[in-house]
Amino acid sequence: MNRTQSVETANCRSNRRRSKPWRPIRGGRSVVHRNATRRWPIAVCLVLAMAWTVSNSHEVAAQPTTQSENGIQATIDRANRCMVKVFGASAGRVEGYASGFFVSDDGLIMTAQGVFLNGREIRVLDWQGREYKASVIRRDREKQLALLKITESSPHYFDLSNGDVGEQGDWVIAISNAFRVADKDEPLSATLGVISLRTSMEAWLNQRDVAYRGPLVVIDPITSNPGAAGGAVITLDGKLVGMIGKIIESSQTNTRLNYAVPTSVLSDFVNERGTTETVQATPDHPPADLGIVLFRHSGRDGPAYIDRVKRRSPAHRAGFRSDDLVISIGGQTIGNTRDYDKALERLVPGEEVIVVVKRGNELIRKAVVPVEKK
Amino acid sequence: MSSFNRPASLAPQNPERTTTMRMITDESPRSPAAMRRSNEIGSWDRPCKRLGGWFPRIDPTATKKTTTAIVVALVLTMFGAGNCVGQSSDDAAPSASPAAVDMHQDAPASNDSLRAMILTSRAAREAVAKIRPSLVTIESFGGVSAVQGKIGGIRKRGEGNTTGILVSPEGHIITSTFNFIGRPPVITVRTWDGKRHVAKMLGRDDIRKLTMLKIDADQPFPVPEFVPVEELRVGQWAVSVGVGYGDTTPAVSIGIISALNRIGGRAVQTDANISPANYGGPLIDLQGRVIGVCVPLNPQSDSLAAGVEWYDSGIGFGIPLAGGEDWIEMLKQGKRVAPGHLGILAMANPDGPGLFLERVFQDSPAGKAGLLREDIILAVDDQTTDELRVLKNILGRKSAGESIKVRYREFATGEEKTIEVTLGESPESDQNAPPGSRPPQ
Numbered sequence: 149m150n151r152t153q154s155v156e157t158a159n160c161r162s163n164r165r166r167s168k169p170w171r172p173i174r175g176g177r178s179v180v181h182r183n184a185t186r187r188w189p190i191a192v193c194l195v196l197a198m199a200w201t202v203s204n205s206h207e208v209a210a211q212p213t214t215q216s217e218n219g220i221q222a223t224i225d226r227a228n229r230c231m232v233k234v235f236g237a238s239a240g241r242v243e244g245y246a247s248g249f250f251v252s253d254d255g256l257i258m259t260a261q262g263v264f265l266n267g268r269e270i271r272v273l274d275w276q277g278r279e280y281k282a283s284v285i286r287r288d289r290e291k292q293l294a295l296l297k298i299t300e301s302s303p304h305y306f307d308l309s310n311g312d313v314g315e316q317g318d319w320v321i322a323i324s325n326a327f328r329v330a331d332k333d334e335p336l337s338a339t340l341g342v343i344s345l346r347t348s349m350e351a352w353l354n355q356r357d358v359a360y361r362g363p364l365v366v367i368d369p370i371t372s373n374p375g376a377a378g379g380a381v382i383t384l385d386g387k388l389v390g391m392i393g394k395i396i397e398s399s400q401t402n403t404r405l406n407y408a409v410p411t412s413v414l415s416d417f418v419n420e421r422g423t424t425e426t427v428q429a430t431p432d433h434p435p436a437d438l439g440i441v442l443f444r445h446s447g448r449d450g451p452a453y454i455d456r457v458k459r460r461s462p463a464h465r466a467g468f469r470s471d472d473l474v475i476s477i478g479g480q481t482i483g484n485t486r487d488y489d490k491a492l493e494r495l496v497p498g499e500e501v502i503v504v505v506k507r508g509n510e511l512i513r514k515a516v517v518p519v520e521k522k
Numbered sequence: 523m524s525s526f527n528r529p530a531s532l533a534p535q536n537p538e539r540t541t542t543m544r545m546i547t548d549e550s551p552r553s554p555a556a557m558r559r560s561n562e563i564g565s566w567d568r569p570c571k572r573l574g575g576w577f578p579r580i581d582p583t584a585t586k587k588t589t590t591a592i593v594v595a596l597v598l599t600m601f602g603a604g605n606c607v608g609q610s611s612d613d614a615a616p617s618a619s620p621a622a623v624d625m626h627q628d629a630p631a632s633n634d635s636l637r638a639m640i641l642t643s644r645a646a647r648e649a650v651a652k653i654r655p656s657l658v659t660i661e662s663f664g665g666v667s668a669v670q671g672k673i674g675g676i677r678k679r680g681e682g683n684t685t686g687i688l689v690s691p692e693g694h695i696i697t698s699t700f701n702f703i704g705r706p707p708v709i710t711v712r713t714w715d716g717k718r719h720v721a722k723m724l725g726r727d728d729i730r731k732l733t734m735l736k737i738d739a740d741q742p743f744p745v746p747e748f749v750p751v752e753e754l755r756v757g758q759w760a761v762s763v764g765v766g767y768g769d770t771t772p773a774v775s776i777g778i779i780s781a782l783n784r785i786g787g788r789a790v791q792t793d794a795n796i797s798p799a800n801y802g803g804p805l806i807d808l809q810g811r812v813i814g815v816c817v818p819l820n821p822q823s824d825s826l827a828a829g830v831e832w833y834d835s836g837i838g839f840g841i842p843l844a845g846g847e848d849w850i851e852m853l854k855q856g857k858r859v860a861p862g863h864l865g866i867l868a869m870a871n872p873d874g875p876g877l878f879l880e881r882v883f884q885d886s887p888a889g890k891a892g893l894l895r896e897d898i899i900l901a902v903d904d905q906t907t908d909e910l911r912v913l914k915n916i917l918g919r920k921s922a923g924e925s926i927k928v929r930y931r932e933f934a935t936g937e938e939k940t941i942e943v944t945l946g947e948s949p950e951s952d953q954n955a956p957p958g959s960r961p962p963q
Binding site: 219319366398401476481483 | 636639640642643644646647650661663664682683707708710718719720722766767768769771772773774775776777794795797798799833834
């Protein structure tokens, strides 16, 4: 503070005639006297300014990075004001905490659905560490989303009405309370990565219960950690890409997926609109048949080799034979007999579908019309 | 970019500096900032006009001009430094930030950093688009995938698609051996145009964990460019690309090259996500050239699935294809590139330099070349071997059938001799023979 004062006073004093400390010792010309008066504080100023600049020169040199980091930091700070830490009941090995964020100014909070919301009490901490009691407004068990509400207002929130932003390769920042690192009023943790892929997929939770089926944004920062679900994924300019989802395994790679549920899906959920992806409900059409009997090896899922083809069946008419391997039905890859059964369930009698089989080294592609199963 | 341990305010760390800054932007009419903002050099308020302005015609004898010079220097210093502590003003929150300076004239470098990040995204997208025609989706059918069990920590080996790279116009494809662990009898490949081909398995490289497939071409396939290994730099961008998630659009992950010459010199290390989603797929640079093939690897183990437990961990490996003409040719011929095997048990010599041969296995390549127990290996291929690690690194790059030059001291006579040893295959090699491409009987 001293430095400030002396600079300020030096500036202010630079013009004032000082009589007390600068009493002329000898009689001299007033001009010399005046200049002497002015020069001393200026020199002091100069030295101090030089010293100050030198001491801060490292910051000057770092200025470009500091600026861009300040830009991103401002974005993260703004986002952090919309985030909350959610605490509920823990059940066995399942953690009782998650992240969440405000989606309206009247206290609506988006978070992940989980057993931790089943307890008697759900506590929510905002960015300033203030605690609120929250209640569950709505859940979607298929998309694993939950909507909470507090009675107080929430001036900082993410606007869900702008649709999906961010394409593959774009940088994103994932903000969450993974591992409950942030305590009380501490800001949530931020991590940087890119959008890997925008896709629709099935993914499995723990013991192979379907946890999520629908569009999601696969990202490459690691978000598949306890407590991260409900966090926010934002672009570099602060727009919401989606909500970090629960820990799931991709049914394709059997690895943990780092992903976000897209903003459009969140918006539909909050506004109680129908889901954008129609789920495979129980088929309302009679079961279909192609006339193929697969070679099944007593209970084990093997590849879908044709054991025999029923006479006068669609498969027979298409020219399929024993020992052909069914590769694909209607664009769906058939890896084993289980895949074949599932694909068969989706066929509608009378609707043409393309079937691909492998015979020797050849691939045979035929359009087949399934009939009703008798 | 993590900022959670930084103070929320945008102010620089030095509180004095903040205060000083406020002083500079103070609106009082007498402050230098107010004076400066009238944008006229030399137009100072009454008090300083007498100093005559900014022009530094320094005449040391003239006190007035010296004073002027000092003031000029002073002001320039403070103005110059002050400019650097500006903050962007787009912080909309009311109370959290200090008196933020509205610095619309941000120094160009600040916007450049953000712009560079955005350009990297764009470059990555274009690089992926450039290499996309050379990527194939590999579907495998049958094999032991249906059996439950963990491989490499993953509950069930993926039945999903894997990725491959076309390396010749005739249809040779290189991919990771990972998805053939279960020995699927049927393999099909979908090229970029959507067409499905039946694939034949050719050779397998068990040093690099790569397998070669072959499909038939009606017309020449597009082949990507490989980056020469000398051009690779630690810290450069690396993008991993793969179709393992099942979508026809490949997934990407952006990271850097973390290290070169890992795993006995075989691999490039990266922190881009490497997982079954992109095993067999390329690790590319921002120009769309292939740095290497993504594979699971672990320096502590040679088993086929070793390294899978490190998926998406920030430690991933890619096998460079440039400079691999030898082993690529062997794969095209359907041969198996096996790790070279000496057939010895060695330890560091307790009585001096070199490696002490504890045991030479019967009928081993070392034994056939004349090495005996208690001999001391001094150097291999002109590299002094005082540590077991050095020998392992040399052997790590050699395949069965290659020869090495061994200089050793014979125990019986005490003489130093040099011999050529032709490396053989490890005795368990029969179980790992590549599966045939015929359907099961």
